[in-house]
Amino acid sequence: MFTAYDNDASDDPQYVETTTPKGKTNFYSLTMEDLKTFLKGMGKEQFRAQQIFKWVYDERVTDVEKMSNLSKAFRAELPDIMSFDLPPVLKHLKSVDGTQKFLFDVKDGNSVEAVLIPSDDRLTLCLSSEVGCNMACKFCFTGKQKLKRRLTTEEIVGQFMQVHDALEEGQRISNIVFMGMGEPLDNPEAVFKSIEVLQNPFGMMLSRRKITVSTSGLVPQIKLVANARVRLAVSLNGSNDEIRSRVMPINKKYPIKELLDACREFCDQTKDKITFEYVLLKGITDQLEHAREV
Ligand code: SF4
Known part of the structure; x- marks a missing residue:
């Protein structure tokens, strides 16, 4: 039998975010190869894909500003075109x-x-x-x-x-x-x-x-x-x-x-x-x- 553990999160702002805002690519939709292609389109180096994968999946960092091995300009650019939303x-x-x-x-x-x-x-x-x-x-x-x-x-x-x-x-x-x-x-x-x-x-x-x-x-x-x-x-x-x-x-x-x-x-x-x-x-x-x- 299941008991409520952390249910009815409708009043919790953490769980009511909408999904990917229009025009942004959701990071979790991309394989490594997809991300490399995506970054190539931005004129970025291919190895950046591995760095971002490691931040997100290994470190669980999705705040681009905290991805310290990316350049400042790249960190400013990325949030406008990529989201890290998960299904609530x-x-x-x-x-x-x-x-x-x-x-x-x-x-x-x-x-x-x-x-x-x-x-x-x-x-x-x-x-x-x-x-x-x-x-x-x-x-x-x-x-x-x-x-x-x-x-x-x-x-x-x-x-x-x-x-x-x-x-x-x-x-x-x-x-x-x-x-x-x-x-x-x-x-x-x-x-x-x-x-x-x-x-x-x-x-x-x-x-x-x-x-x-x-x-x-x-x-x-x-x-x-x-x-x-x-x-x-x-x-x-x-x-x-x-x-x-x-x-x-x-x-x-x-x-x-x-x-x-x-x-x-x-x-x-x-x-x-x-x-x-x-x-x-x-x-x-x-x-x-x-x-x-x-
Ligand atoms: S294939 Fe579809 S209908 Fe069949 S058990 Fe799986 S979910 Fe149910």
């Missing part, structure tokens, strides 16, 4: 078992969740990739709402950074999994870009081995997970096509055989194992015969 935290709930839920404002009355899950040797953050979802899995609340929009890179990286900033001293997010609201492979551009940002050695230095993309079974996009050299989880939830199509309508488009063929290709390319997730639904997927069939 609307609610922060903490469970007795240490699990924490964060609800983020992603504009236009929409919100998404991230969940921080502690275990013996890890601190795993489950990130959202979309507002709503078109996959319509029968066991999922998000699936009851149609896709409203895909999150941007800065909204995905922003979830991570807000949770990172709320950690207690000595804590560190060790793993991330794209298993929150939305189908991550339905938003591949922002999801894989955010992975590039978070694994950068001048960024949060997350190992690719500690990043998992969980899919309902968007077969053509599975190769993108292999190309990104991150881990794959597949939501199976049905021991044959008849049951799986009932529980997960995406199975009508990409039946189990096609899904497993794509999984085998993934394993051949990456030499990695895949995690298969299976939800027990009373009378639908929880019988002994289903276990045998799986």
